[in-house]
Amino acid sequence: DIQLTQSPSSLSASVGDRVTITCRASQGISNHLNWYQQKPGQVPKLLIFAASTLQNGTPSRFSGSGSGTDFTLTISSLQPDDLASYFCQQSYSAPFSFGPGTKVHLK
Amino acid sequence: HLVESGGGVVQPGGSLRLSCAASGVSFSAYGMNWVRQAPGKGLEWVAFIRYDSVNKYYADSVRGRFTVSRDNSNNTLYLQMNSLRPEDTAVYYCAREGISAVTGTAFLYNYFDPWGQGTLVIVSS
Numbered sequence: 307d308i309q310l311t312q313s314p315s316s317l318s319a320s321v322g323d324r325v326t327i328t329c330r331a332s333q334g335i336s337n338h339l340n341w342y343q344q345k346p347g348q349v350p351k352l353l354i355f356a357a358s359t360l361q362n363g364t365p366s367r368f369s370g371s372g373s374g375t376d377f378t379l380t381i382s383s384l385q386p387d388d389l390a391s392y393f394c395q396q397s398y399s400a401p402f403s404f405g406p407g408t409k410v411h412l413k
Numbered sequence: 414h415l416v417e418s419g420g421g422v423v424q425p426g427g428s429l430r431l432s433c434a435a436s437g438v439s440f441s442a443y444g445m446n447w448v449r450q451a452p453g454k455g456l457e458w459v460a461f462i463r464y465d466s467v468n469k470y471y472a473d474s475v476r477g478r479f480t481v482s483r484d485n486s487n488n489t490l491y492l493q494m495n496s497l498r499p500e501d502t503a504v505y506y507c508a509r510e511g512i513s514a515v516t517g518t519a520f521l522y523n524y525f526d527p528w529g530q531g532t533l534v535i536v537s538s
Contacts, residue, residue: 307473336520337522338522338523340524340525342456342525344456349506349528349529349530349531350448350456350506350525350528351528352511352524352525352526355511355513355522355524356513356515356518356520356522359513359515359522361524361526391455393455393456395456395458395524395525397522397523397524400461400470401458401470401471401472401473402446402458402461402470403458404448404455404456404457404458405455406455407455407456
């Protein structure tokens with residue numbers, strides 16, 4: 307089974323800051339890596355699939371990169387609306403595991 | 414939309430069947446997933462069923478206790494949960510498989526989209 311780790315587990319940043327979240331897979335998954343955003347009290351929402359392709363409606367300040375085992379989600383300029391938890395998820399093989407999540411707080 | 418139902422409070426060792434009704438979204442041509450989230454915790458993938466029910470996959474934590482099924486004629490997904498444990502307490506989401514091609518690659522990529530609003534299962538005596 308493929309395990310995903312994320313770092314950091316939480317972070318505090320100011321509006322306008324560049325934020326980077328890392329996801330690492332226990333084995334190579336090519337670019338079969340997705341990112342989800344979950345705001346407090348809401349349902350998870352797909353942000354990025356195939357490691358770097360923005361889902362329709364995802365703001366352009368979000369970007370994803372990586373391949374193999376190491377992946378990154380970047381928010382180029384943090385906005386108040388980005389207060390949320392972010393989860394990576396691999397779709398390479400079952401079980402389709404999620405990372406433990408990164409909670410983004412605003413300073 | 415995907416709408417889950419069937420959650421509630423059940424004693425340890427008990428059973429529950431969750432349903433996920435699809436409307437306004439294509440259902441029969443797509444795989445479906447169950448994902449759960451324990452209170453204050455992260456997301457845990459639970460089960461997947463292929464569009465034609467030929468393939469089913471389960472998380473180790475539920476294999477042998479949970480069974481995923483679907484009725485394409487009624488656009489409904491199910492999760493039969495038996496031998497429930499306190500650690501199964503969670504919000505259970507259904508999520509449709511999304512499939513997209515990416516320009517410049519020969520692959521199709523899968524993801525979870527859309528999601529239902531979730532149904533809460535509490536296992537407690």
